[in-house]
Amino acid sequence: MLLVNQIRENYEGVLAGLQKRNFPNAQAILAQALEIDDLRKSTQTQRDQIQAESNAISKQIGALMKEGKSDEASEIRERTAQIKIQIKELEDQNSKAEDDLKALLYTIPNVPHSSVPAGKSAEDNEIILENGVIPELFPGKQPHWELIKKYDIIDFDLGVKITGAGFPVYKGKGARLQRALINFFLDEALAAGYTEIQPPILVNEDSGYGTGQLPDKEGQMYFATADQLYLIPTAEVPITNLYRDVIVTEENLPIKNVGYTPCFRREAGSWGAHVRGLNRLHQFDKVEIVQITHPDDSYETLESMSAYVQGLLQKLELPYRVLRLCGGDMGFTSALTYDMEVYSAAQERWLEVSSVSNFETYQANRLKLRFKGDDKKTQLAHSLNGSALALPRIVAAILENNQTPDGINLPKVLHKYLGFESI
RNA sequence: AGAGAGUUGGGUGAGUGGCUGAAACCAACAGUUUGCUAAACUGUCGUACGGGUUAAACUGUACCGGGGGUUCGAAUCCCCCACUCUCUGCCA
Incomplete structure (x- = not known):
């Protein structure tokens, strides 16, 4: 706040x-x-x-x-x-x-950064960069929800049987692709200086308030009533809350953490024609990066995080664009958000795969996350986070963009993680 | 899940109604001494919100797991809740 x-x-x-x-x-x-x-x-x-x-x-x-x-x-x-x-x-x-x-x-949202464009909806977001080549596919191209059936790598019906809609079962090469992506993302983050965290994926009420999911988004989280615990919608929640009620020494800034977790979202009431297949799920995997910085450095950090995420997309050889979200489309707690979207060539749509945000002191104020410098004064730190990356839509784009009549060629950078090169 | 013990400042830990925002020790920071390091000595050493100031200085209040109560006065007594630890049970 x-x-x-x-x-x-x-x-x-x-x-x-x-x-x-x-x-x-x-x-x-x-x-x-x-x-x-x-x-x-x-x-x-x-x-x-x-x-x-x-x-x-x-x-x-x-x-x-x-x-x-x-x-x-x-x-x-x-x-x-x-x-x-x-x-x-x-x-x-x-x-x-x-x-x-x-x-x-x-009830008052964060104050947008001066570079945030005015606007009411996603229509008004500013496209600041487009990169990569949109592939020309052959006439029999299929969307990913067909491809996963054809190659039997992701099974929605089985998920329905054991849990319900929105909980896919990854099988064989599909499961291995998931694991390869997670390892690739974690290794990249480690190389970029992030410390890996493996947090709990159920959190208490205090943590929900700390990062702002509560009270606003209560209905969006799964809740284990017997123990009063929430299933996390993103690793942002447990990782950022590590620093709740903490006063860090200035020389320890910036703090850079990365974590892989499954994420759970009820997505109540937001289902429709555009969310077929992997486009929207109740459970999905995501690698999240979080940074805690000195207030003077947070915007420089935001740019570096954006560049880092773009680097991942380049290595995966996916065409992408970067949007600067307008005031009306930005999250409640953010001061500046960049969304990264990849082009999914069979659906012929841009899919959001990452959102990188600077919260300035908005989260830190709730969290009581402060730092103390040489002058012995405590002041609020800035917090930032970004997906790096969320898997399902990346998988959708990889499958669709790289399909051939004879199979799907997977990005080179994943080969050593996969142990195979195509599906 | 059953029984018991506990929760005090960065850490260890004392403190059963006023002299306690809190002993002592450790850690940390600053200084003195020293060729350097170490040691020794001296000092500083919680947070929040007010008042005050250009900014400080200074000053008030609150906080000893959380909430409520008793009292002129509560870390200390009473009640409720949360959490942690130990033993037993169960279990990957």
């Missing part, structure tokens, strides 16, 4: 940013936040003063009791009754103001 001081010190900037997102009633909400904060401060000042008085009296009573002057002590004690009522009242007002402020701040 935003800091009130951010709003106070840069009111015009925050307002303009929220308007770029088409955030309704921005002006009224910001004004309200400041008003509640003023109330919060004034009630705290009053409460603290009276509390100080009360503390002084208590000390005095203690001293008198020790001297055996119990008459005087009980005389003073009578005065405390009224003070207690006052404290209670101010305390209530103050904590209500705090709660109100927090509740309000939870």
Whole structure:
């Protein structure tokens, strides 16, 4: 969430940013936040003063009791009754103001970076780069949902039998392709200086709030009711939460972590014609990169993460494009997001395979993720993450783009991981 | 799942109603001494939110797992919850 001081010190900037997102009633909400904060401060000042008085009296009573002057002590004690009522009242007002402020701040999205284009929907996203060659396929080309049947490598019907729709079973070369991609992505990240993390894939409620999945996206996560645990929708949740309530030393920045996990998404109500086959699943595999940086470095880091993800796509020889998301299409918590899309040549569609975002202090504020430098001051760090990469759509594009009448030729870079070259 | 023990500052750990925001030790940081290192000595050494300041200094309040209660006063007493550890059971 935003800091009130951010709003106070840069009111015009925050307002303009929220308007770029088409955030309704921005002006009224910001004004309200400041008003509640003023109330919060004034009630705290009053409460603290009276509390100080009360503390002084208590000390005095203690001293008198020790001297055996119990008459005087009980005389003073009578005065405390009224003070207690006052404290209670101010305390209530103050904590209500705090709660109100927090509740309000939870509803305000992050302020977009200045480079974020205005716009309402995916239509307004800015295509900043296109790379790679879109293959010319032969007349009998098939979409991946046909190919996986033809070569018997991914089985949706079996998944339905043992679990339900959206839980595919990978078989034979299909399973090995999954494993090869995961290993390839992890090895690349290691070579780029990331430390590998293998986190739990169920998380508690605190972690859900830490990265912002709760309270907003509660219905999107699977929930194990007996133990009150959520199945993670992305490794971002457990990995970023490693740094919840942590004050890191400045010299340890940037922190670079990578993790492979399965991801679980209920995707309630978002099924339709465009989500056949591997395009949208309830369970899928993803390698995620996370960085915690000094605020001065986060945008440079974002560019490097974007370049890193593009490098993966180049090595996989997939045609891709990079979008800078517009204010209206960007995630709630992000300040700047690049989406990477690969071209899936049989579906003749661009598919989102990665989303790389800088959250600035928005997540760090919730997480209480801070760093301390030489000046001994603690301040909020910046957090970033990106998919590197999500497997299913990569698999879809690899299968479709490399198909021939005689089989599917797999990218060279995967051969040593696969132990075979084609399907 | 059953029984028991526990949760204090970066770490170990003392503390059963006022002298405790918290002993002591360790770690860390700064300085003195030293040819360097080490050792010794001295000092600093939690967080949050207020007030105050150009910024500091300074200052108030809260926080000893979380929440509530008793009391003039709670780390300390009472209640509820969460978590951790040990033993037993089960199990990859």
